[in-house]
Amino acid sequence: MSTNDTQHTGPSEERLSDTRRLHRFDVGAEPRLVAQLGLADVEIDATGPGGHVVVDLETFGSKARDLLERTSVEQDGSTVRIDMPRVSTFFGLSPRMRVRVQVPAGTAVDLGAGSGDVSVRGELGGAHVETGSGGIDLESVHEAEIKAGSGDVRVGRAHGLRIRTGSGGIRIGEVVGDVAATAGSGDMTVGTVRASTSLTCGSGNIDVEDVSGDAQVKTGSGRVRVARATQGQLSVxxxxxxxxxxxxxxxxxxxxxxxxxxxxxxxxESVPGAGENDRTLMLRARAVSGNIDLVRAV
Structure with missing residues (x-):
């Protein structure tokens, strides 16, 4: 998708081929992208200049041209909406779509997809992303709610985060605000969390590098490792x-x-009590079958 066109005078549509279409929109100070999709892979570039949204749709497979014709892209104020029609699945021959969107940094996104991968480069203002199956990868977002039936979820940075997956791993880099992540099955890897944190796995390992707020970490079957706990109430x-x-x-x-x-x-080391300048950690740890090791963080 070309990113060179930054001087727009209004909505425009360009047909690049029978199965590819390009839309350009001018938007205001609080842009929003809404997309309801079926079989589709989505790539969002949230590093673009302010004031413009570019949507690039390309379809593949049986009846690809028909799928493109029936997919609508519309604007309402600063909101751009993409609606993909439902298509029947027939032995893997159903058409699918690649959706590439360029939006200004800080754009809010509300996206649903039946099946396909979702990736975001740059920073979103807020995000609600839900997929039936497929991976989700967000580089940076202010607040996000993510639901995935099956597939891995990765979030690089966030101020607040809620994630729920049926099956698939969860990887989180850094969260400044509250975190709640739940996985039916799959491993969790978390970098730094600074506020209220809840991590729950039905089955899978949980690894946390650095926690300094109240946290609950629980798995039905799997290893739990907290590399560094600084203060607050930690239940494992x-x-x-x-x-x-x-x-x-x-x-x-x-x-x-x-x-x-x-x-x-x-x-x-066992000491009579905390010193005046010591931080305090209230640690509760329970294991049914397994060892518990408590160490000083390196």
Whole structure:
């Protein structure tokens, strides 16, 4: 998709081929993209200049031309809406679409797709993304709610985040605000979280690099590792698997730890009480079958 055209005078449509169409729109200060799609892969570039949205639609497979003709792209104020019709699935011959959109940084996105991958480069103001199957990859977003039936989800940076997947891994880089992530099956990998955090897996490992607010981390079956916990209330639990928590230097930890069949090993020194300048961590850890290790974070 060409990004060179920045001087627009109004909505325009350009037919590049029987199966590819380009739309350009001028939008105001609070742009919004709404898309309801079926079988489609979506690429959003949120690094574009302010004031313009470019939509590039390309269809493939059986009846690709018909699918393009029946897909509408409309504008209402600063909102651009893409509506793809439902198509019947017949032995994998159904047409599918590639949707490439250039939007200004900070655009809000509301997107639903039956099947296909969604990727976003740049920063969104807010996002609601829901897919039946397919991966979701957001580089940066202010607030996001993500639901995936099956497929991996990755979010690089966010101020607030809610994720729910049926099956598939979840990878989160850094979140400044609250986080709630739930996976039926699949591993979770989380970088830095600074506020209220809830991470839950039916089955899968959970790895957290750095947590400094209240957090609940729980998996039915799998390993739980918190590399560095600084302060707040941390609750960690697994039905079947090991637990390892690293407590930051300068943090006094109050421990409530037990395992039914396993051992508890602590490298933390026992002291009478927290010093005036010490941060405090209230740590509760429970394992049914597995060992629990408590160490000083490196």
């Amino acid at each position: 639990a697994t039905g079947s698997g090991t637990i390892r928590v690293g407590v930051a230097e300068g943090t006094a930890a109050h421990l409530d730890v037990s395992t039914v069949s396993g051992r508890v090993r602590s490298e933390l």
